[in-house]
Each structure stands twice: as structure tokens, then as C-alpha cells.
Amino acid sequence: MWSFSGISNSIHEWLSQTFNPTLTIIIEMVIAGVAVIGLFAGLGLVLVIMERKVSAWMQIRLGPNRVGPKGMFQSLADTLKLLVKEGLTPTGADKLLFNLAPFIAMIVAMLLMAPIAFAKDFQLWDLNIGVLYVSAISSMMVISILMAGWASNNKYSLMGAMRSGAQIVSYELSAGLSVLSIVVLTGSLRVSDIIQSQADGWWIFKGHIPAVIAFVTFIIAVTAETNRAPFDLAEAESELTAGFHTEYSGMKFALFFLAEYVNVFIVCAIGATLFLGGWMPFHIGHWAGFNHVMDYIPSSLWFFGKTFFLIFVIMWFRWTFPRLRIDQLLNLEWKYLLPISMVNLLLVTAMAILKWHF
Amino acid sequence: MFIVKYIKDVWNAVRSLLKGMRRTGYYFTHHKEIITQQYPDNKDTLHLPERFKGEVVMLHDENNEHLCTGCTACELACPNATIKIITKFDITPDGKKKKAIDKFVYHLELCTMCNLCIIACPTDAIKMAQTFEHSVFDRSELTKILNKPGSKIKEGVE
Numbered sequence: 001m002w003s004f005s006g007i008s009n010s011i012h013e014w015l016s017q018t019f020n021p022t023l024t025i026i027i028e029m030v031i032a033g034v035a036v037i038g039l040f041a042g043l044g045l046v047l048v049i050m051e052r053k054v055s056a057w058m059q060i061r062l063g064p065n066r067v068g069p070k071g072m073f074q075s076l077a078d079t080l081k082l083l084v085k086e087g088l089t090p091t092g093a094d095k096l097l098f099n100l101a102p103f104i105a106m107i108v109a110m111l112l113m114a115p116i117a118f119a120k121d122f123q124l125w126d127l128n129i130g131v132l133y134v135s136a137i138s139s140m141m142v143i144s145i146l147m148a149g150w151a152s153n154n155k156y157s158l159m160g161a162m163r164s165g166a167q168i169v170s171y172e173l174s175a176g177l178s179v180l181s182i183v184v185l186t187g188s189l190r191v192s193d194i195i196q197s198q199a200d201g202w203w204i205f206k207g208h209i210p211a212v213i214a215f216v217t218f219i220i221a222v223t224a225e226t227n228r229a230p231f232d233l234a235e236a237e238s239e240l241t242a243g244f245h246t247e248y249s250g251m252k253f254a255l256f257f258l259a260e261y262v263n264v265f266i267v268c269a270i271g272a273t274l275f276l277g278g279w280m281p282f283h284i285g286h287w288a289g290f291n292h293v294m295d296y297i298p299s300s301l302w303f304f305g306k307t308f309f310l311i312f313v314i315m316w317f318r319w320t321f322p323r324l325r326i327d328q329l330l331n332l333e334w335k336y337l338l339p340i341s342m343v344n345l346l347l348v349t350a351m352a353i354l355k356w357h358f
Numbered sequence: 359m360f361i362v363k364y365i366k367d368v369w370n371a372v373r374s375l376l377k378g379m380r381r382t383g384y385y386f387t388h389h390k391e392i393i394t395q396q397y398p399d400n401k402d403t404l405h406l407p408e409r410f411k412g413e414v415v416m417l418h419d420e421n422n423e424h425l426c427t428g429c430t431a432c433e434l435a436c437p438n439a440t441i442k443i444i445t446k447f448d449i450t451p452d453g454k455k456k457k458a459i460d461k462f463v464y465h466l467e468l469c470t471m472c473n474l475c476i477i478a479c480p481t482d483a484i485k486m487a488q489t490f491e492h493s494v495f496d497r498s499e500l501t502k503i504l505n506k507p508g509s510k511i512k513e514g515v516e
Contacts, residue, residue: 058382062394320382321375336368 005121032124036113040106040262047261048075050308051315058319079254087250090153097151102248102255104144109262111137115191116269119279119300123192130191131183134270135176138225141263142168145227145234145244148256152247160243163326164234168225170333175221177341178214181348182274185211191273198277201284208356210347215275217341222267223314224329226260230321231329268310272303276310279303411471411486414441414464416504423512424505425483428459435478440468448510458511462504466492481515 011031015024049064049072056063064071089098115130117123127133142165149161183189185207186197197203203211224231235243245256272278279299283291324332350356385391395404418424428445446460476485484504494500 054386057386057389057392060385060391060393062392062396316379316382316386320378340368 004119008121036110036124039113040109040258043265044258044261045075045079047265047311048078048257050311051261054312054315055319058316082251082254085250087252088247090247092153093247094151094153097147098247099252101144101148101151102252102259104147105141105259106255106262108137108140108144109259109266112263112266116266117191117195117273117278118303119298122279122300126190126192129189131179131189131194131270131274134266135172135179138263138267139168139172141225144259148248149244152244154247156240156242156246157244160234160240160246164227164244166326167227167231167233167329170330171221171224171231171337174217174333174337174341175225177338177345178218178221179270179274181210181214181341181345182207184345184349184352187352191278195273195278195280198280199283200286202275202277202280202282204275207348208351210344210351211275213340213344214348215271217337217344218271218275219310219313220337221333222271223317224333226263226267226314228260228264228314229318230323232318232323233326233329264311264314265307268307268314269303271310272306276306277302278306406488406490410488410490411473412488412490413466413471413486413492414469414475414484414504415487416462416484416506417482418506418509419512422506422509424509425481425512425515426459426462426505427481427483427511427515428457429480431478431480432475432484435474437472437474438468438470440465440470441475459505464502464504465500466502467497467500 012024012028015027019027052074053063053071055061064074067073067077089095112134114125115123115127115133117126145164145168146161149157149159149164152158182194182203185203186194188194188197198206200206204215205211207214227234233243235245237243240246245253248256279302281291281294281297281299281302283294397404416424416426428443430443433441433443442463442465443459444461444463445457447455448458450456471486473486492500
């Protein structure tokens with residue numbers, strides 16, 4: 001199977017021959033940073049137009065269809081509009097925190113990119129606690145939301161931020177527990193190990209029903225964690241105008257918007273890595289011929305295909321379900337998802353000890 | 359028994375959510391269901407629903423006769439004084455005086471298209487038309503007189 005390591009190794013060799021080791025590391029970091037920022041911009045454009053088209057078709061509408069072929073450049077036009085808009089800071093706001101919050105949101109999203117394997121041997125940082133790192137960093141997202149809500153000096157913003165805090169803190173639990181069930185099956189927190197363990201079949205198939213339950217709880221929990229409908233209480237436009245970003249405008253608003261979409265991409269990428277095998281092609285047990293044919297499809301296509309499938313599912317949720325009330329939201333987590341995922345984790349552990357999985 | 363109810367709740371919730379997703383999934387894959395009208399582009403082939411309410415018009419037949427008796431039921435039914443009926447007295451051939459409408463004044467700028475006047479009308483003299491391009495340069499053009507000049511009430515309508 002072709003991999004990216006050839007190109008990256010030759011670049012690394014050329015850099016280390018030309019420059020001293022420190023400079024090499026710095027240049028490589030800059031390359032990685034530029035690549036991540038480029039990916040962010042691309043993702044923002046693609047996901048916004050995807051969301052608008054998906055929502056339109058689900059609501060029997062046409063969606064954007066004027067800018068470019070079939071409206072595909074609509075998000076470019078939107079970006080241009082947001083760039084030229086004035087980024088207003090309210091007089092009563094805490095200037096420093098108000099202007100810092102969108103950047104914290106972006107930095108958290110960027111940090112989360114590090115352990116994601118986009119293709120075979122195409123990963124920024126394959127650290128040995130990859131999954132733990134992701135759950136630790138993703139819970140920092142709430143800081144930027146609380147900061148924005150508090151600094152805005154606005155009741156709607158503060159209310160949205162507080163709701164968001166309650167929501168993220170509670171849903172971290174069931175997301176963490178369903179991630180743990182895959183860690184139990186794999187026996188490793190390293191992302192590359194988790195992907196390698198799925199070479200003979202993805203965990204969602206190998207793990208029987210408990211893995212499916214873990215997958216469903218994971219999807220529900222990450223939908224809540226990324227503040228998307230039906231759990232978009234932090235924004236809740238019919239109640240709180242726009243929640244924590246009521247006071248934001250122009251590019252600062254766009255950064256929050258972009259961070260939301262990048263977070264959706266990241267959690268879907270994590271879900272695809274844990275349950276659907278990341279870049280691993282679809283393999284069935286020991287069918288050598290079938291597996292060989294599947295290997296011809298590039299690994300990056302597998303990864304992006306699975307990730308975008310999960311993104312589509314989350315968008316499908318958004319445009320189908322009505323928003324939950326705050327008490328219903330917390331009921332769902334504490335009375336249903338948490339007990340279910342705890343029992344499920346017990347089942348998975350028993351399964352892993354007794355070697356019932358394939 | 360508590361646990362049975364708990365499981366039943368989860369099951370019913372999942373089932374109803376999946377039902378909703380099936381519906382939106384159907385719409386997502388069936389683009390011919392799209393109901394959007396691309397208005398200025400399809401001006402010639404525009405299809406408006408039967409119950410679309412554009413403005414109030416008075417029906418006139420080929421002899422320039424309408425069905426309005428001037429009973430002011432529509433004027434009383436109107437919640438925001440859109441309709442004003444000015445009556446006059448016609449002299450019938452046998453010398454009697456008969457009440458008839460002089461002007462049926464309709465303020466389109468005040469109308470909310472609530473359809474109450476059409477429901478109130480005992481003789482079905484007025485109805486909602488499907489026209490909707492009402493923009494004008496002067497506000498006074500929106501005050502309309504619905505009965506055509508020289509029109510009179512149809513024979514036999516009381």
C-alpha cells in the first residue's frame with residue numbers, strides 16, 4: 001500500500017542536510033502549521049456549503065444556487081463578506097478576554113489536529129496517549145465559550161455560556177466512556193495502534209453489539225459537545241438570539257463559526273478512527289482477494305470518506321430533531337446515556353477479557 | 359417494573375427519532391419534491407397554490423355586473439378597517455329607492471390577507487386573487503376602488 005512516508009522522509013533528509021537540527025525542527029513545524037491552517041480554511045469552505053446544501057435538501061428547498069456552478073462558491077462569497085465587516089467590541093465588554101476568546105477556540109481546534117491520522121503514515125504527532133490527549137484538549141473548548149460569554153457583558157451571552165458549560169461537562173463523561181470501550185478492546189491509547197488493530201475488521205463490526213452501542217453514545221455525546229442541534233442550547237437562537245457569540249461580528253464571529261465546523265470535523269475524525277478504522281480499508285477477516293482490491297483505494301480517501309459520512313450523519317441529526325430543553329438535555333445524559341455507557345463499558349471489558357471479539 | 363418502563367422509553371425514543379430521520383432522508387434523496395419557486399426566473403411558468411391570497415377583488419361578469427349588495431358585512435368583519443363601503447340609493451323602474459354601492463374602497467396597504475371578509479360575504483361578491491406584485495411608487499395607488507365604473511348589481515341578488 002502506497003504511503004506518504006516516502007515524501008516526508010525525503011523532505012526531512014533534505015532539510016537536515018541543509019540546515020542544523022534546531023532549524024530543521026522549526027521549519028518542519030512551520031510546514032505543519034501552514035498545512036493545518038490551510039486545512040482549516042478548506043474545511044470551513046467545504047463544510048459550510050455542505051451544511052447549507054444538506055439542510056436545504058432536507059427541508060425541500062434548493063439552497064444556495066447563484067454563486068458559481070450550483071452555488072458551490074457561496075461560502076467563498078460569505079467569507080469575503082465576513083472579512084470586510086467591522087469587528088466591533090462593545091463598550092462594556094472586557095476588551096482582552098472578548099478579543100482573546102475566538103482565538104482560544106481556534107487554538108483548541110488546532111491542537112486537536114495533532115494526533116489525527118489523515119492517511120497511512122500521515123500524522124502530525126503519533127503520541128502514545130493520543131486518545132487521552134484528544135479528550136483532554138477538547139474539554140478546553142468550554143473555556144473559550146465561557147470566556148466569550150462572560151466578557152461580552154450581556155445576559156444572553158452569559159446564559160448561553162453557562163448552559164454550554166453544564167452541557168460540555170456532562171457529555172464529556174459518556175463520550176469518554178465510549179472512547180474507553182475501544183481503548184479496552186485495543187489495549188492502547190496510541191492512535192496508530194488503534195488503527196492497526198482494525199486491519200482485519202473495524203471495531204464496530206468486530207466488537208459486536210456493545211461496540212455499536214458505544215458508537216451511538218459517542219455520536220450523541222460529541223453532537224452535544226460540539227454544541228450542535230439538537231443540543232445547541234449555547235446558541236439557541238429562538239431563546240438567546242445567538243448565545244455566547246451574540247456580541248461578536250465580522251472575523252471574530254467567523255472564527256467561532258469556523259471553530260465549530262472544525263470541531264465537528266475533528267470529533268467525526270476521532271469517531272471514524274476509533275470505530276470505523278481510520279484510514280484502514282474495509283477488510284473482511286481473511287478474504288485475501290477482497291482485502292487486496294480494497295487496498296487499491298487510497299487510504300486518505302478511506303479516511304475522508306468515513307469522516308464525511310459521520311459529518312453527514314451529524315448534519316442529518318441537526319436538520320431533523322427539535323432542540324432539547326436544558327432539563328431534558330441533562331436528563332438524557334445523567335439518566336440514560338451515562339448508565340447505558342457504564343453498563344456497556346462493563347460488557348466490553350468482559351468481552352475483551354474473555355476474547356469474545358474477533 | 360421500573361426497568362421495563364426505562365427500556366421501553368429508550369426504545370420508543372430511538373424508534374421515533376429514526377422515523378424522523380427516515381423522512382428527512384427521503385427528502386434529501388428525492389430532489390423532485392423541492393417546492394422552491396425561483397420567482398423572477400420562472401415568471402411565465404409560476405405555479406401558485408390554490409389557496410394563495412394576494413389581494414381582494416370583486417367579481418364582475420361580462421355585462422359589468424357584480425354581486426355586491428352593499429351590506430357592509432365585509433367592512434364589519436375586517437379587523438383593521440381595510441374596507442370602506444360608500445352606499446348610494448338607486449331608483450328602480452317602479453319608483454322605489456334601493457340601496458346599492460357607490461364605491462367599494464379597499465386599502466391594500468392595510469390588508470393582512472386574513473380572508474375574513476371573503477368568509478363574511480353572504481353573496482360571494484368578493485374573492486382573493488392570486489396577484490402579488492403590488493409594489494408601486496406612490497402609496498396612494500394602493501387605495502383601490504373594487505367596483506368597476508358603471509357597474510351595477512346583478513338582477514335578483516338581494
